[in-house]
Amino acid sequence: MLDPSDWSAFRAQSHRVLDDALDYLERVRDEPAWREVPDDVKTRLRAPMPQEPAGFEGAYREFSEAIFPYNGANVHPRFFGWVQGTGSASGAIAELLAATMNANVGGRNHGAVYVERQVIDWFKTLFGFPPTAGGITVTGTSAANFIAVLVARTWALGTRVRESGLAGDALRLTAYASADAHSCVRAAFENAGLGSAMLRVLPVDERHRLPTAAVAAAIARDRAAGYRPFMLIGSAGTVDTGAIDPLDDLAELARRESLWFHVDGAFGAMAYLAPSLQPLLLGIERADSIAFDFHKWLHVPYDAGCVLVRDGEMQRATFSSATAYLTRTQRGLSSGSPWFAEFGPDLSRGFRALKVWFAIKEHGARKLGEAIARNCAQAQYLKTLVERDPAFELVAPVGLNIVCFRYAAPGLHGEALDRFNEELTIRLQESGIAVASSTTVGGCRAIRVCIVNHRSCDEDFDVLLDALRRLATE
């Protein structure tokens, strides 16, 4: 009843839509990197829920006029604003197929389940996890880190925590991460009821990394004060500077202190696909759990992340439940145990594994790794350009793919210089030439260029600096 009344008309219309989508991606370099949503469009998008149908044609017309032209920019070759992937044309086609199948990958016995298992197995193998490890795709690393915290909570307290909640002893559980760890790690502790105060946030060293000795000292202090250290979180690619914590040292410390070692590898973990970058991540293969995104450095369309847990049974024990309508059978559509819904909080689960599967099948791991290595080389290229021009100064080491620098406007210092650089970043966005972002690093306001973009070429960084120079002197 919601199907097209005229399939051939719908088919013709769909082919036109597909051409529009491909036209956009093919020519995105000629589009402005960002344009503001005009006020009349904002007004249009405040219309009340329609009672009567506009038809697909009518809906698409409004989409073409009021939504598509004001896209958020991460598909542009000069989008360097935040750690966001670029998407891809074939990723969009994979999403079309996933939505056509409409698969719910919560569980049961159907093709999509085997695809997600394959994707999870690929990454278990990549990171040296055993076949008994668990894993699921999720919306992103926020969800993945939360799942890891819950599994570590089960490991520390036993499954009785599910029923009894966080009573008594539980309130002495402490965990450790760097001050540059992502805010979603803190949120995971809040949402799990453990409290963010129990996540000890330690200052980073001059390379923006978590110093292992500082963690060891904090653990000793906490033990002496009667706390119960249970989890250590290393970051593989921090959001501000791209720094990678000394994962191997942290893994060793966690082993010695009997802590759960979790790696938040939101974007950085994927650098493991590039042989030249693997050494930077040494130690990740010793983690008890790893969280990372596919929608960042693998460029699959939003949203798609993943969590892997070395002890798959511990993950299952954290989430599995048995209820009447979810009964398993040995045959039929209700077979296929274990179900993915037993390994995370969602019972209905979209088929986000398909777009990951397509990216890896289409390109192969080697080429995806090369695209990542190329972004890191581009960061070094930009660093050289910045260092060569006295108008600019670097404000943080270039860890992986993020370059933080500022325009050293003559005669400006302190807050005035901060404001100048923030305004410069906004004007860059408004110019439509490129998108960078602002952040505060080492106490000063910086222009932050995150390079997670398979469409960028070296010339795009020349264009970026030229634009900044021109805008700064205007």
Added chain:
Amino acid sequence: MLDPSDWSAFRAQSHRVLDDALDYLERVRDEPAWREVPDDVKTRLRAPMPQEPAGFEGAYREFSEAIFPYNGANVHPRFFGWVQGTGSASGAIAELLAATMNANVGGRNHGAVYVERQVIDWFKTLFGFPPTAGGITVTGTSAANFIAVLVARTWALGTRVRESGLAGDALRLTAYASADAHSCVRAAFENAGLGSAMLRVLPVDERHRLPTAAVAAAIARDRAAGYRPFMLIGSAGTVDTGAIDPLDDLAELARRESLWFHVDGAFGAMAYLAPSLQPLLLGIERADSIAFDFHKWLHVPYDAGCVLVRDGEMQRATFSSATAYLTRTQRGLSSGSPWFAEFGPDLSRGFRALKVWFAIKEHGARKLGEAIARNCAQAQYLKTLVERDPAFELVAPVGLNIVCFRYAAPGLHGEALDRFNEELTIRLQESGIAVASSTTVGGCRAIRVCIVNHRSCDEDFDVLLDALRRLATE
């Protein structure tokens, strides 16, 4: 670098893929409702991560052979297995567009943000929530219920719970739901650290509804024992029988007892779009929060759910965080406050609002409501067919759109009859004619027919019962 090297070849290939997808949906009635994944396909889907590219063409070939034919069935007109939506052809096109844009709707100032705001506003208005209410799209009702529990936790304990965790008083917080409430409600209490024991699960009445008087008595008992009742959860459409709790009475009780009133309306809340069904949901407009899915009775492709919170500032206070790289500006791409990431746990958020927007724009609210009402009428039709044939017997009242019945095989009782009906359900699936599921209702094993399907017509239920009769006597 991950773009097609030959756009025109990729374009031609994409158009062929689109035709395949539309062919499938146009002819899905002629497909078996389910077919088992063969062993050789399972083996094929265990191949290791490829290093070298197969190209889009190669990837699509494998998809066509090993994945697409083994789809999970919910797109079929005789899929009645679980409460799953049917998807739609235009929903698949909407997903293609969302993935083309690759929008991250965590926040900032771009078109997708205004679309999600519009979708949320539509449903706030539908349920009589004020403009100051908060809301976000999520993966589904599991996530939506969890967010509601966290916001209610903030309401009960103040925002200090984020930092301090669940110390002292927090451990006396109790909540109330029926024994037929969804298992994800219990999981929300587990994951939030409150403990499932504090969710008081009360027996249902003969219509499978939560009796208000029993809740009142449980609250009184808990208060007397020093507990602190804080939350009452009503179900709008339980998963086993489709029962709707007496929401208006529960809302009144919650008001009187100063509890947070949450409605889990996973699929049932959407019945509010049908004027004839609205009276069944009376009281939902008094809720403090509502959780529901778009991927069920609105048939948007998986996954898409929603949570609405009457007190938007309470929702924001539960999740909002301020960190350097998320700094807001007054202009540019970093403006557009408030950001959706402040209203839930995910910082990266896919553009799932677009497929909802398309469904409502294309069809209009009235037609979507009619499709829901038609499913409820079909449940009554099936009920009549079951009652008319002495070979079958109903085992639960038909609440909304779910019919639980069994084949009363002559001479079989108790466990033997249970096993017979479970086997019959599996054989039905294996026949490819239709998909129903098994559940235990009122102590006996039933065939459960959930009608959330815009492709079903009345004859499909005749075909279903004919098949069951034939399989039962074979």
